[in-house]
Amino acid sequence: MEKLAEILGTKYPIIGGPMAWTSMSGLVSEISNSGALGVLGVGFAPTEVIENEIKLTKMKTDKPFAINVTISREADDNLNRITAIAREYKLKFIYADNFEGLNEKLTQKWFNIWHEAGIKILAKIATSKEAIVADRCGADVIIAKGREGGGHMTQVGTLALVPEVVDVVTNAAVVASGGIADGRGYAAARILGASGIEMGTVFLAANEGEVHENVKQAVIQAVAEDLVMTGYSMQAPCWQIKNQLSDEINQIERQLSPQQAALKVSKLASGSLKIASETGDVEKRGAVMPGQIVSLVTEKQAVAKIIENIYINGTKKLI
Secondary structure (H helix, E strand, O other), X not given: OHHHHHHHOOOOOEEEOOOOOOOOHHHHHHHHHOOOEEEXXXXXXXXXXXXXXXXXXXXXXXXXXXXXXXXXXXXXHHHHHHHHHHHHOOOOEEEEEOOOOOOHHHHHHHHHHHHHOOOEEEEEEOOHHHHHHHHHOOOOEEEEEOOOOOOEOOOOOHHHHHHHHHHHOOOOEEEEEOOOOOHXXXXXXXXXXXXXXXXXXXXXXEOOOOOOHHHHHXXXXXXXXXXXXXXXXXXXXXXXXXXXXXXXXXXXXXXXXHHHHHHHHHHHHOOHHHHHHHHOOOOOOOOOOOOHHHHHOOOOEOHHHHHHHHHHHHHHHHO
C-alpha cells in the first residue's frame, strides 16, 4: 500500500476507473478530493471537451488526477494529441488502456515519451503477458482488470488474474480491478497481493456524478443477472444493462458473421454511452455499462463516504 500511495500521492490506495461520458470533472475531482486518484474518461473526446474538463477539474481540486488514453497501432494521432494536452496542462499521470494486447516496441515508445515529460504511467492490462510487457517497459502502476469489471470485458476473472500478475511483476505497483465495490473486495485484493484497488461501477450512482439521474437509478435497480454481453463482433465485448439497444445488437450478432455484424453494431452503438449519460435514455438507444458487482450498488452515496467506508471496512478485515 505504501508504494502505491507514494506513487499516486493519495491518502488511500484507490483509483477511480475512467468511464466514458461519466468520469467527468465533477466526479473525478471529488474522487481526488476524497483521497483517491480520479481519472478523466475523455481520451477520445474532442479536444475542446478534454481541455474544458481538465480546466474544470483543476478548479475543483488541487489533488492529482489522470487522463486516459488507449495504446493501439492505429491510434498514433490520438496518442500524440493526448500527450500534447497532458504536457500543456502539466498532468502528472496518464492512464494507458489497451484492447488488442501490448506490443512491446509501441508500448516502450510511448512510455519513454511520457516519462521524459515527467508523467507517471498507469497501465491497465488483462493478461499476465501484458503485465510483463508493461512492467518491462517501465509502468509505474499496473492495473489488472478481471472479467467482472464494467465496460470492455476481459477473459480472466479477477480472482485468478491478480495473483498471476503479482507473481510476474517485479517493479510496478499492482492494482486489482473488476468486481470490487466494498471493504470485502478491498481486503480480498490485498490478500491476493495487490497494493490497492480500482473501482468504477460503485461510482456510477455517486451523488457527485454528473450523469443523468436515470443512469443512477438503472444501476441501483440492476443486479448482475440483468447484464448482457454486447459487441463481440467488434472484438471489444462489453457488459451492458439489457435494453432495446442490447437486444438489437445481440440479434445482429446472432444472425450475421462477425465481419458483417461489426459494421452494423458500430453504427448502432455509436454514442450510446453519451446518449444515456446526457439524455437519460436508458431503455432504447442509450447504454449503461456497469460491472457484475452492480448488485452491491443499492443506493446513491457521496464519493467521500464510498471511499472511506471501503478502505476502513476493508482494512478491518485484514487485521
